[in-house]
Amino acid sequence: xxxxxxxxxxxxxxxxxxxxxxxxxxxxxxxxxxxxxxxxxxxxxxxxxxxxxxxxxxxxxxxxxxxxxxxxxxxxxxxxxxxxxxxxxxxxxxxxxxxxxxxxxxxxxxxxxxxxxxxxxxxxxxxxxxxxxxxxxxxxxxxxxxxxxxxxxxxxxxxxxxxxxxxxxxxxxxxxxxxxxxxxxxxxxxxxxxxxxxxxxxxxxx
Amino acid sequence: xxxxxxxxxxxxxxxxxxxxxxxxxxxxxxxxxxxxxxxxxxxxxxxxxxxxxxxxxxxxxxxxxxxxxxxxxxxxxxxxxxxxxxxxxxxxxxxxxxxxxxxxxxxxxxxxxxxxxxxxxxxxxxxxxxxxxxxxxxxxxxxxxxxxxxxxxxxxxxxxxxxxxxxxxxxxxxxxxxxxxxxxxxxxxxxxxxxxxxxxxxxxxxxxxxxxxxxxxxxxxxxxxxxxxxxxxxxxxxxxxxxxxxxxxxxxxxxxxxxxxxxxxxxxxxxxxxxxxxxxxxxxxxxxxxxxxxx
Numbered sequence: 001x002x003x004x005x006x007x008x009x010x011x012x013x014x015x016x017x018x019x020x021x022x023x024x025x026x027x028x029x030x031x032x033x034x035x036x037x038x039x040x041x042x043x044x045x046x047x048x049x050x051x052x053x054x055x056x057x058x059x060x061x062x063x064x065x066x067x068x069x070x071x072x073x074x075x076x077x078x079x080x081x082x083x084x085x086x087x088x089x090x091x092x093x094x095x096x097x098x099x100x101x102x103x104x105x106x107x108x109x110x111x112x113x114x115x116x117x118x119x120x121x122x123x124x125x126x127x128x129x130x131x132x133x134x135x136x137x138x139x140x141x142x143x144x145x146x147x148x149x150x151x152x153x154x155x156x157x158x159x160x161x162x163x164x165x166x167x168x169x170x171x172x173x174x175x176x177x178x179x180x181x182x183x184x185x186x187x188x189x190x191x192x193x194x195x196x197x198x199x200x201x202x203x204x205x206x
Numbered sequence: 207x208x209x210x211x212x213x214x215x216x217x218x219x220x221x222x223x224x225x226x227x228x229x230x231x232x233x234x235x236x237x238x239x240x241x242x243x244x245x246x247x248x249x250x251x252x253x254x255x256x257x258x259x260x261x262x263x264x265x266x267x268x269x270x271x272x273x274x275x276x277x278x279x280x281x282x283x284x285x286x287x288x289x290x291x292x293x294x295x296x297x298x299x300x301x302x303x304x305x306x307x308x309x310x311x312x313x314x315x316x317x318x319x320x321x322x323x324x325x326x327x328x329x330x331x332x333x334x335x336x337x338x339x340x341x342x343x344x345x346x347x348x349x350x351x352x353x354x355x356x357x358x359x360x361x362x363x364x365x366x367x368x369x370x371x372x373x374x375x376x377x378x379x380x381x382x383x384x385x386x387x388x389x390x391x392x393x394x395x396x397x398x399x400x401x402x403x404x405x406x407x408x409x410x411x412x413x414x415x416x417x418x419x420x421x422x423x424x425x426x427x428x429x430x431x432x433x434x435x436x437x438x439x440x441x442x443x444x445x446x447x448x449x450x451x452x453x454x455x456x457x458x459x460x461x462x463x464x465x466x467x468x469x470x471x472x473x474x475x476x477x478x479x480x481x482x483x484x485x486x487x488x489x490x491x492x493x494x495x496x497x498x499x500x501x
Contacts, residue, residue, distance in 0.1 A: 036339065037465075038465055039220060039221050039318060051316075097482075138358065148450050148453060166468070175484075177487055190491040190495050
C-alpha cells in the first residue's frame with residue numbers, strides 16, 4: 001500500500017508499541033490461562049513448555065500486562081470520557097452491527113463502543129491483577145477463602161475479557177482500513193470522515 | 207499405568223470415564239481417638255516408610271511437633287486440652303488426609319492425572335503430573351495438602367497406597383501400639399467402630415460417635431470420637447465439612463458454559479462477517495476527497 005502523505009496520524013509509534021506489548025501479553029495469558037481453565041484446553045500448556053512452565057510464566061506475564069496496560073490507560077483515559085452522543089451511539093449500536101452506519105451520531109476519536117470497551121478492559125485488568133495476586137502461591141499466602149474467591153473472580157473475568165477482546169479484534173477486522181492504525185499509525189481521510197467525523201474535522205479543520 | 211491392584215475411579219482434569227469394569231473393595235482407616243495415647247509412633251512410621259525427614263522444628267510450648275502438616279510431615283498429632291464436666295480431657299487427634307469419597311482437591315486440580323482416586327477409596331497425589339498451582343489447597347475442606355517450598359509440588363498422606371496395593375496396612379496402622387489405628391474394608395471398620403461406641407457409651411460418653419462426614423460423601427479415614435456432637439473440640443475438626451460452594455461454582459457448570467460462550471462469540475463474529483460483509487469506507491466519500499485534492 002502506498003502511503004498517502006495526506007493520511008491522518010491516529011497513533012504515535014509509542015502508542016502502537018504500548019498496545020502491542022499489551023496485546024502480546026494478553027494472547028500469552030489467554031493461552032496459558034485457558035490451560036488451567038478447563039481440561040479441554042490443557043494441551044495449550046505445551047506451548048509454554050508444559051504445565052509447570054505455564055504455571056510459572058503466567059503470573060509474570062500478568063504483571064507485565066498490568067504495567068503496560070497502565071501505560072495505555074493513562075495515555076488514553078481522557079479521550080475515553082463518555083458523552084451523551086456516545087450513549088446515543090451505544091443505544092443505536094444495533095443499526096451499526098446490522099451493517100448500516102449512515103445514521104449513527106457523529107463520533108470523535110472514539111465511538112461509544114470503543115469507550116465502553118476501554119472501561120471494561122480497565123476494570124477487567126484491575127480485577128484480574130488483584131485476584132491473580134491472591135492465586136500466586138509461589139510468592140503469596142492468603143487466607144484460603146480469599147484464594148477461593150480469587151479463583152472464581154479470576155476465571156469469570158478472564159472468560160469475559162477473552163470474549164470482549166474477540167469483539168475488539170473482530171471490530172478492527174470488520175471495519176476495513178482500521179488495522180493499519182495499529183501497524184503504522186495512519187488512517188485515510190475517508191476512513192476518518194466515515195467513522196469518526198468529529199475527529200476528522202478536528203484533524204483537518206474542515 | 208497405576209498399580210493393577212489399585213484400579214482408578216477418578217482422575218483429575220479428565221472428562222472421560224476411567225477404566226471401570228472391575229469393582230474393588232473400599233478400604234478405610236479408623237482412628238479411635240479414645241484409644242490414642244499420643245505416642246507419635248504413627249508420625250515416626252510415616253516418615254520411616256515414606257522415607258522423608260522434615261526439618262527439625264522448635265518446641266512451641268505444647269506437645270504438637272511439628273506444629274502443622276508440611277510437605278514433609280504427612281501426619282501430625284494434635285493435642286487439645288478440653289474441660290468437660292469439671293474434668294480435664296486430653297483429646298489427641300492424628301491429623302492428615304481424610305481420603306474423601308468426593309475429594310475437593312481432585313475437583314479443583316487443573317492438571318490431568320496429578321490427583322488420582324483409586325477404586326478402593328484412596329486419594330493419591332502423583333507429583334510427576336503436579337504443576338504446583340495450589341488449587342488442591344483451595345479445594346480441600348480439611349486444610350491438608352501442602353505445597354513444597356523446594357519443588358512446588360503438592361504433598362499429603364497417600365494412605366500408603368504402595369503398601370495397600372500389596373495387601374499391607376498403612377505404616378501408621380501397622381505401628382500403632384494401642385490399636386487406635388485400624389485398617390481394613392470400610393464395612394469392617396464401621397463394624398469395629400460400632401463395638402467401640404458401645405464400650406464408650408457404657409462408660410458415660412453418651413455422644414460418642416463415628417466421624418464419617420457425608421458432606422464429602424463419607425471419608426476413607428474415619429474417627430471414633432467421644433464427643434461426636436462437637437468435632438471442633440478435636441483441634442478444629444470441621445463439624446460438617448463440604449467442598450466450598452465457591453469451588454463448586456468455579457469448577458462446576460460455569461466453565462463449560464463460559465467455554466461455549468467464548469466459542470459463540472468467535473463463531474458469531476465469523477458469521478457476522480460472512481452474512482453482513484465488511485464495513486468498507488464508502489466509495490462516495492473516497493471520490494469526494496479525491497475531487498478536493500484535485501482542486
